[in-house]
Amino acid sequence: MQELQIKSVSSAKDEEIQRKINLKTKPVGALGMLEKIAFKVCRVQQTTSPQLSKPTILVCAADHGITQEQVSPYPQEVTFQMVMNFLNGGAAINVFCKQNNIQLLVADTGVNYDFDTNNQLLDLKVRKGTRNFAVEPAMTIDECSLAMQNGARLMQQLHEEGTNIVGFGEMGIGNTTAATALLCKYAGYSATEATGAGTGLSPEGIAHKANVIDKALTLHEAITDPIEILATFGGYEIATICGAILKAAELNMLVISDGFIATSALIAAHAINPKVIDYCLFAHKSNEQGHKLMLEHLKAEPILHLDLRLGEGTGSAVVYPIIQSAVNFMNEMSSFDDAGVSNKE
Incomplete structure (x- = not known):
């Protein structure tokens, strides 16, 4: 990039x-x-x-090879099923965007599924899911860079169309594991400190997920370059959002940072260029354990605390009217x- x-x-x-x-x-x-x-x-x-102009939320979806380690109670096919729900207007993010007159874009950045041609779905697919980072890097550097470039190009397009405030959401079974690993690697937390329930793991499941992350951190211990860290532990949706955040900041756009997964993309962007933080508003504090640590790492003050842990960009959509009130x-x-x-x- x-x-x-x-x-x-x-x-x-x-x-x-x-x-x-x-x-x-x-x-x-x-x-x-x-x-x-x-x-x-x-x-x-x-x-x-x-002025706030043409607010937009981009939801990026991708699958994760780390699900081979049984880190999620949900099967991988839920990712593409939820993408279909987004396209059919049935998800929480659809409801909140419609309520607040926010343009919603949905992108396939790496879902392990062949979607029918659909003008509503942006095709930014790099590969059908990442590799299992417990045994090898999730992405190659070239794949990670391509995902970042895809996000940047989309921000350029939105900017040219008049958007000056953007939020990001995500969907991807296994992506809380990827986000937790990124948090640990970028911010120096242990897997035990950072690992939460994700989509509803039991205490035993949380302990297993932390163990998987801990072993992966040890396996890839020598990696220090910010983009290489993103490629090793991240996902295509996280890399796409990271590239989009960096480009949005370059274009002087406001970024509404959402919950745990979206903020992992921001932490990556911050590691690449710390100036991005100047362009960010933090929608809320997620109820996912690691999000509090992310906010502390970024010295960020969240606007809301509603015990949300859904993702999809829902926190960004809900907080938008408050930002509008501030402008008004x-x-x-x-x-x-x-x-x-x-x-x-």
């Missing part, structure tokens, strides 16, 4: 932005998190009159001077 030119977000307008927020008809700080969101949106867009108060709420209201001395 070509090196991206991600700029550090300028602080040139910080004082002007904060002054406008503070002079709205309210006590300073009274809108809490909405003020922080407004500040960040304004800072990314370098304006005191921010910035643009439409009167200042003390406008309203003729006396400010405190």
